[in-house]
Amino acid sequence: MSIRIEHVAKSFSAYPALDDVSLEINDGEFVALLGPSGSGKTTLLRVIAGLEDPEGGRVWFGKRDVTDTAAASRGIGFVFQHYALFGHMTVAQNIAFGLSVMKRSERPSKSDIRARVEELLELVQLPGLGSRFPSELSGGQRQRVALARALARKPKILLLDEPFGALDAKVRRELRAALRAIHDDLGLTSIFVTHDHEEAFTLADRVALLNRGKVEQFDTPQEVEARPATDFVRAFLS
Structure with a gap:
């Protein structure tokens, strides 16, 4: 699914979080929204999400x-x-939640929901952990559950807001590889918010670098590194 953002603006009080932002994201592309705190990247993701x-x-x-x-x-x-998992529900119940609250006419059968949960546990490399509770999992495992839950209804677009920010470096690297593999396997269009340019450049097909609510550069990691478009981009990457 392609995404087109046309001249989007958003302010909080007098602060312009987004200032005439336009982007075109191709079907199946993995795009990182990169920038410092307050640059507008999370606001843009939330606008895309509704x-x-x-x-x-x-x-x-x-x-x-x-x-x-x-x-x-x-x-x-x-x-x-921060995962946003339901602590009183098992892993399987968390993953199934979006399916179980669908309108009755659209809701899959209980057996189909169970099968989908098992399929997703395999996909995120947590087979056999469906009966555990979030408190019994590591941070990396909880984020894998959150990813599985987001994929339960087979979306064509996946949005991620600094999902690895609370994890240590080793776990982050493992999850980056898993996320990129899942994106490619399912043919998703994915948008990933991060302030870590190494993370953005490792994961993304293209990177949108934001500063004060504006897009300073939107290009491949190789092009951004080789030819920074502005002084801000050059300074941010140094």
């Missing part, structure tokens, strides 16, 4: 204008930084 309403501009998924569409109807998967 969790924030833009004050101007449009958001398109393919040929569908989703600007005024509720988040729950956009067909996306969203992974938060």
Whole structure:
């Protein structure tokens, strides 16, 4: 699913979080939104998700204008930084949650939900852990569960807001590789927010570097490194 962001603006009080942002993301592409704290990257991700309403501009998924569409109807998967798992539910129940709350006419059968959960546990390399609770898992395992939950309803677009920020370097590297493999395997369009340029350059096909609500450069990691477009990009990468 391609994504087109056209002249999007968003302010909080007098602070312009996004200032006339436009991007075109190709079907099946992995894009990183990179920049320092306060650059607008998470706000942009939340606008794409439908969790924030833009004050101007449009958001398109393919040929569908989703600007005024509720988040729950956009067909996306969203992974938060701090897991956002339900502590009173097992791993399997957490993964199944999005399926189990679907309208009765659209909800899969219980057996189909169980099969989907098992399929996702295999995909995120946690087979056999469905009966555990989040408190019994490591941080890396919890984030794998959060990823599986985001994929449960087979979204075409996956959005991730600094999902590895709370993890140590070794686990981050392992999860980066797993995430990229899952993205490629499922043919997703993925957008990943990070402030770590090594992480962005390792994962992404293209990187959008944001500063003060504007896109300073949007290009492949190789091009950004070889030809920084602005003084800000050059300084951020140094």
